[in-house]
Amino acid sequence: MSSTEQGTSSAAPAEPTTAPESAAAPEVPESFYYVHGKDKVVHKVSAGALQHSALIHGMISNLGYTEEQAKANPFPFENIDGDILQMVVDWCNQHKGKPTPPEDTNLPKQKEKLFDLVLAVNYLEIKELLTYCCKQVAMMVKGKSPEEIREIWMIPTDAEDEAAEKEAKKRAGKEAAGETAAAAGDAK
Amino acid sequence: MPIRILSLPVKDLQYVINSMDVIDSISFSLCSKRTKNLVKASNRKIDFLRYPRRGTLHIFAQVRENFIRFNISTPESHYFNVFDSCIEFAQGKFWRKPEFTIGDWVSHILSIFNKSMVDDLVICDDCPIFFVDNVKQVFRKCEELRIRGNCSRQLTNSTFFKLAPISEQVNIGSNIFEDENDISKFMSLNLKTLIFDDFENPFRLTAGDLMSLNIEEVLMGTGNISERELNRFLKLWMKSNHRFDRKKLITQHSRVKYKEDQIFKGIKFEIVHEYYLLKREDGKELRAVLDYGFQIEFL
Known part of the structure; x- marks a missing residue:
């Protein structure tokens, strides 16, 4: 299995930069988990970022993995394409521990990708991202006639x-x- | 490359439909029977304090010369016109559904938003009189019928008698009772609410008109009932065994302040808090408030 570790750079800003603050509050080491999609490429994601996914959060809580066990057994999501899973991981990392904004402009503009993203996000139960994606899908037919909608959405x-x-x-x-x-x- | 929207899981599809604006969801509902049912099932709800029927979309329908203009408030306003087999969205975009008539458009709009009737049916001055019969067949029922003040006397009269029976509430914008029309004909109709709203020609009422009142609630923006007529009415009510069930009569006009001594002249009454309370021998009670205008409630 090929393995590329990703998501570590986004975890970096969380690390303390000044010594006095870290001395005051002892740093709790962040735990990481691993996921892979159809392409078997493993993505390293922090537990904080994975909180967005109700499915993965539930799996972590139920399995009680240690970091070593998690590394040895990445969560397999064979029904999700590698690039789509990458997008989901990136989104989770970007929005880790932050309130979700009302609009998200970083979603893919290509219709097929967006459609696959909706399916993946629905499966992974990431409610906020699902809402953004569905809004984006709805925007595809803004101001279109029934005939045009039928064509765009293959109805x-x-x-x-x-x-x-x-x-x-x-x-x-x-x-x-x-x-x-x-x-x-x-x-x- | 197009995508197959209908292959999305139902929950996601509902999210997508709820993310569309009203006009887009109407366009989507017109694609097929399946999409119509999907829009219907999304059961779009809103929380809009301005309207009494909170939680639902507010649908206005204006009857114009040769089309009906729908305005749907969510609370943003979305409008479109229907005529013959066509629907015209904003930006002048037309779409034709050859098998549809105006009646089909109205049924379709009400059906997808799970409404049994439009909230406001407005008759505009350019609505042809012959079209009023069609309006009755097409809408069947409405919450409030509004006859605009600039409608002709003939159109107002015809619309009132033809469409009042399908309305919960009627709002008349012009006084058509100045000469030949007998206002008591209007007062005796079995309506929930009647609103008279002509500021230029206030409606003149007599005690007899009030005695024929069969409407649950009459609101008069600019009613004109003299103190003498009001006194006559109260005396008639005290002496008769006439029963008004849950009737309320309100008139407001700020020009004259009603004088208590003239209205209650020769009538026994009590003052309870800020109300005047009149009691009849059969136990029936009437409560009145006087100021620049009056309010009478039959208890």
């Missing part, structure tokens, strides 16, 4: 929906008939 017409439904019913009927025939064969 089937009623006739196409009906045809698909008929097809699905037909297929379900055939499958049911096949199962009945197989069951009758078994009985014989």
Whole structure:
């Protein structure tokens, strides 16, 4: 497995810069966890940044990993593309311990990427990022006519929906008939 | 490259729909039956203190010469026009749905926002009289019917009698009772609220008009009832066994201050806090407040 450690640079500013302050409040070492997507590239993320994801936060709480165990067993997210996971990790690092702003202009502008990001963020349960992404998706059709919206979002017409439904019913009927025939064969 | 929005998980799709502005969600609802149901299911709610029916969108419909202008407050104002099989959004963008009539547009708009009726139905001065019958069929019901003050006498009269039965509240902007029209015909209708709002020609009422009152609440921005007529009405009410259920009559005009001694001349009353309380032999009570205007409540 190839491994590139990322996210460490964003953790750096949290480290104390002046000695007197650190002497007053002893620094608690930040724990890190590891995640990888479809491309198996491992990303190092601080526990603080991962707080944004209800899914990962729940996994950490339930598993009670030590840092060594976490390093040895990165959380696998095989259904998320590497570049999308990278975007999510970057966003979590950027917004670590900060109140989320009302607008986020750093989201991808490419429609396909945004769509994949929505799916990933929904899976990882990052509510704030999901809200931004959904707003961005909604902005794609701002001021567009129904015909233009249908084209941008690939919405089937009623006739196409009906045809698909008929097809699905037909297929379900055939499958049911096949199962009945197989069951009758078994009985014989 | 286009994306398949309908393959998003339902929760995300609802987030997207709720992030759209009202006009975009209407356009989206027109794409197919499925998108219409999605907009309907998003059940858009708002919290807008200005309107009495909080939590829902406020829909105004203005009936104009050959189109209906919708204005939806969320509280931002979004407007669009419908006519024949067309919908016209801001920036002059048209879209045609050939199978749609004006009635279909109205049903579609009410349906996607889960409303059984429009909040305000406004009849404008350029609405043709022959169109009023269509309006009744198209809207079926409305919270408030407003007949603008600049409408002709004929349009006001026709609209009132045809559309008042489908309205919870009626607001008339011009006094059409100066000569041939009998105001008591209006007062005897079974309405919840009637508002008279003509500042140039205040509505003149008599004791007889008030006795024929069948409306739950009458609000008169500029009513004109003399102290003598009010006294006559109160005397008639005291002597009769006429029953008013939950009726309230309010008139306000700041020119003259009502004189207590003339209004209650020959009538027994008590003063309870700031109210004048009148008690009838059958136990019925009436509460009145006087100032620059008056308010009467039948208890």
